[in-house]
Amino acid sequence: MTNASSSAAFPRREFLKAGGALLIGFAIAPEARAQPPQPELIPVDLAPGPGQPDPDRLDTWIAVHADNTATIFFGYVDLGQGIATSILQIAAEELDLGLDQVKTVRVETGSGPNQGNTGASSGINRGGPRIRLAAAEARQALLRMASTRLGAPVDRLTVSRGVVSVAANPAQSVTYGQLIGDRHFDVPYTGTAPIKDYRTYKIVGTSVPRVDMPDKASGAYAFMQHVRLPGMLHGRVVRPRGQGSYADGARVTNVDAASIRDIPGARVIRRGDFLGVMAPSEWSAVQAAQRLRVTWDLPAALPATSAELFERMRAAKTIDRKVLDRGDTTGAFAHAAHVASGRFDSPYQAHAPFAPSCAVADVKADSALVMCSSQGVYGVRPTIAALLKMPLEKVTVQFYQGAGSFGHACFNDAAQAAAVMSQEAGAPVRVQFMRWDEHGWDFYQPAHTADVKIAMDSNGKLLAYEYHGWHHTWSFTETTAQLAAGQPVAEGDGPRAQALTPFNVGDMYAIPNWRIVNHRVPGMKGYLKGGNLRSPLDVAISFGAEQVIDDLAYTANLDPYLFRRQNISDDRWLAVLDAVAKAANWTPRKAAANLSSARVVTGRGIGLGTHLSSYGAAVAEIEVDKQTGVIVAKRMYGALEAGQAINPGIIESQISGMMVQAASRVLKEEVKFSATNVSSVDWVSYPMLRFGESPEVTAIVVKRQDQRPTGAGEEALASGAAAIANAFFDATGVRLREHPMTPARVLSALKKA
């Protein structure tokens, strides 16, 4: 495989043949519109700035070719979640083209629009409307041209597969390709073209097969790891096995370059505390990285265990923000009939992609090309320009799909490392992380510890809901930039950076008295590098809060599904809850009512959760071996309502993935560390769910075709975690308040009970 691909075979080149002329002459947005990146702000569908095409021109979004096909320029990347297919469905629908007549191109800086990072389920939610409106506007422009060409008013024309015909005389027709073929529209994008009524959709709302799958199945698809350039060297980073305290980085005290002298062509690259090795052959680079003798200075600044970590976070001088304070929570607790509460602890968790990060950089004296799997090519570009001391516009970043991302690759350590090494080498360099680099130097989902307290009246109606959560936020400085350029560490400090919100804390219920307090731990010294992992924070929140809801149902002698039902007033939450209960054939009874003395017991649980604007619900059926402490998630049901479903089949796949990942994160995953550094550096030290352990999943897409899409990439994950936690109580009558729910914790909890 290593020599299978060359750059000449890539889809980008094919595109250049078909529509290359269209790349010329893109207007660059005026400098005045430039804004520094502000990751805390609420993302919108555009991020204006220099060195990118003008979003207010129609040609930035769509090109129609002579062969009667169209290319859609989309700013969000398909990480494997399938949004390229869905976006083409939207475009084809509005353009009246067949799905086989539209394609997307590789996302890259300079030529592609900047719609911001692909994160927080934004691809269809925020990216879709612009494509839909651009397609509608292109269709309108084409119909005007056809009207002139055919001598018939626009309202007498019909379109099918890009062939415009006069309704009364279908023989009188012209194709889009004939009308504009490979020329610019040269009109502004106004966003005012009328879009189709969703009830007339023929392509949107159908589960067409994914456009990327045939090439992936046949092996023709070029993943990032396949990219090769002529004259390219192979590089590896050399770092301690596992990161230490974020702010402290890692300091090189001694490098013995002689230790790799016998490896042909191998050389050491050092810039500041950034160390790498390069060699003409990949195996030589791997060996050199293994054998290079380096002494590191890593201070013992971390807590020694997760338990110590949680205490450190709770004792820290935190930056507190009362996110929401509705009604009189304190007073309501004082007068409530029943109060349930608990402390819940959630560990650091890793992205842990199957294939480690990879990037190829070709840095020349006055320009740089970087190919990587970043979730935001425009986000990573300024970090690389700064490292290379090169003007932003001279850096081109291209996206190639990697293996799983889940929020991993926004700043892209591997891309930065490849860029630094290529600049040092004066040749293209391919950097692939070793497994320990990947696991050990990830941006982890920050650990979270919570105090949850919820009260109800004597009728089982929720009265008060109070949630306190402690965590640090996301890091914005990548390790390469930190080590190579001494870039100071930075973390998000805005209200939206890794923070509790009403959406993920309590929104599902009607709560008259509701308080959410975010205790932000300054996370740069003595903590790990934090990042956004699929459904950030939500797994921890639902794992805790939904167990407390279950406790109240138990106290009220009510079935947990019916208890939730009577406390929900929002139709959309009710719909996902009902949908999942129906699919699971849920028969009401009190939890833990069928406790058994058998060695292996079963339980079922239900839970709710989301990230922002979509609605997730899950039911889990599990087995617990009381002798070994092993929990097996046998079957999971996940329901997701994400507004308009563009491709329900793709959303089903997302839900399946979410349920499996929920089981993995709640049962297995925990980043471990010592006082000096992370010790979870491979699949043994960071166990996760194996194929054979995966639950059978039933995915339910609750459709609201009259609504805007709200995002379907992560929002049912948290409900899955909650459902498993509640199923454990149903099976054993015992609550586990920390995850992962490992055999040791299970046995310890059962013993105490």
Place this chain on the structure above:
Amino acid sequence: MTRRDLLTTAAMAGTGAAVVDLFRPSIARAQQSSARADPLAAMRAQMAATPVESTALTNILTMFAGPGGNVVALHGLDGKVVVDTFVQGAFAGLKRRLDAMGNAPILAAIDTHWHFDHADNNESFRNAGATLIAHENTVKRLSEPHELLGMHFNPAPPAARPMETFRQNHSLKLNNEYVELGYYPPAHTDTDIYVQFVLADVLHAGDTFFNGMYPFIDAGTGGKINGMIAAADQSLRISGPATKIVPGHGPLGDREALQKYRDMLVTVRDRVQKLKSAGRTEKEAVAAKPTADLDAAWGKGFMQPDAFVSLVYNTL
């Protein structure tokens, strides 16, 4: 002293066009003569002529100041929401600014309270497709005739009355923002609400907060000084150190500005209460100049010091 007298006192304190002083004193002076003919029409015209200033609060929230109480607009792919609507005559300008934010529909217009400088364009926004949202008392107050600051208000036409009302709390979810609406027990009026943009950390406190000046208190519809202090406390309780706090009038504020304002209210209340408890009449209390040391800082807005002392005295 009757309620009517109180209101007249407040109005006259600024020689008949006091309200306008708050916004643009020069315009106020220029138009004083017409104010005598039809005070409400004149006031609307004067306010509508005030230029609009806009301040970006976040990338999806904008504050507009000028022709009435401060407006906050939320925009995004789901649609737009405005908090308060300026006076009639300023609608076209406001609508033009909202239209410039994109093609998404205007989904809702929220009234922080019933006063015309905040809710005057309800009907126009309703005609533009917005749902009108307010506290239930706003509907009640808009359905009644009122005399206020020398102006006569007829009951608002049904189309100008809020369509969606609440008693304690209400929330909206759009543009990945959570908008929390909550009731202040009687403070500036008995219809006051706050509007909190939770994820953006922005709070619109309506006219419970006049930033940097003595506030007006509408005793005729339930306003009172102790309610104003309680409302300020409530705003302080629900806000944080980084919260951007939009006052009903005056420049964009923060927690520190609100705290100073709240402390000023308490100081004035305590001093006036002391005079009142000692048996001083309203006239004597005003003559005692209990706010003399505060007037330089707080007395340059719409409410003149003597009128404010009267309001405090009469609502204690």
